[in-house]
Amino acid sequence: MHVSLEAMKAFGLDRVWWLVSPGNPLKARGPAPLKRRIMAAREVMQHPKVEVTDIEALTGTRATADTLAALQKLYPQVRFVWLMGADNLAQFHRWKDWRLIMDSVPVGVVARPGDRISARMSPAAQIYARYRIDGQARHLLGRAQAPAWCFVNVPMVDVSSTEIRTRGGWDGEVLPE
Numbered sequence: 716m717h718v719s720l721e722a723m724k725a726f727g728l729d730r731v732w733w734l735v736s737p738g739n740p741l742k743a744r745g746p747a748p749l750k751r752r753i754m755a756a757r758e759v760m761q762h763p764k765v766e767v768t769d770i771e772a773l774t775g776t777r778a779t780a781d782t783l784a785a786l787q788k789l790y791p792q793v794r795f796v797w798l799m800g801a802d803n804l805a806q807f808h809r810w811k812d813w814r815l816i817m818d819s820v821p822v823g824v825v826a827r828p829g830d831r832i833s834a835r836m837s838p839a840a841q842i843y844a845r846y847r848i849d850g851q852a853r854h855l856l857g858r859a860q861a862p863a864w865c866f867v868n869v870p871m872v873d874v875s876s877t878e879i880r881t882r883g884g885w886d887g888e889v890l891p892e
């Protein structure tokens with residue numbers, strides 16, 4: 716929620732789509748059932764500009780590069796921006812076809828405690844350094860031609876999904892449907 720609201724404000728986006736993932740390609744452990752996570756996401760995020768979607772289940776894609784290609788094909792009139800936290804920029808070079816992602820959509824990166832430096836020093840940040848939009852011009856990201864990316868130093872929130880799940884007494888075991 717924090718990332719969505721800050722990103723929407725910082726980059727002046729019309730909408731944010733939550734892509735509730737059927738399964739992260741880099742995480743060995745399977746998540747809770749998709750339907751359950753969609754319902755939970757809709758319960759916590761009730762904002763007129765935020766759409767919770769299971770679109771990766773419909774497109775049959777897991778890797779972000781494939782999902783974005785499918786989305787651009789399905790919605791050629793929409794200007795998509797990929798949003799993620801700084802931790803993901805730090806390891807972005809490990810993602811499938813990460814350069815293709817950089818080359819096909821603008822990328823908005825939101826600061827996260829502990830990951831600001833590793834993100835800025837990351838291979839992806841360095842390789843694409845000349846395509847970086849300064850934080851002061853953040854509002855231009857949505858209309859920028861890819862490759863373009865912007866790191867924003869918004870107020871940070873020190874939480875993780877894992878920690879929130881632990882609070883609820885759920886240790887990450889897959890729950891029944």
Ligand SMILES: Nc1ncnc2c1ncn2[C@@H]1O[C@H](COP(=O)(O)OP(=O)(O)OP(=O)(O)O)[C@@H](O)[C@H]1O
Nearest residue numbers: 718799800801802803826827872873874875876877
């Ligand atoms: N506190 C945070 N600050 C900034 N970005 C965040 C924060 N928490 C999550 N994100 C970003 O939100 C997206 C979804 O994150 P996810 O649901 O996997 O949470 P996570 O806390 O990164 O998970 P985990 O606990 O497994 O590390 C990612 O792009 C991640 O970088």
Ligand SMILES: O=C(O)c1ccc[n+]([C@@H]2O[C@H](COP(=O)([O-])O)[C@@H](O)[C@H]2O)c1
Nearest residue numbers: 734736739740741777778779780810811
């Ligand atoms: O495409 C990839 O290789 C890839 C690798 C890691 C993460 N992602 C996507 O990034 C999003 C957030 O992932 P995570 O690990 O922070 O939960 C989610 O949509 C994942 O599918 C994508």
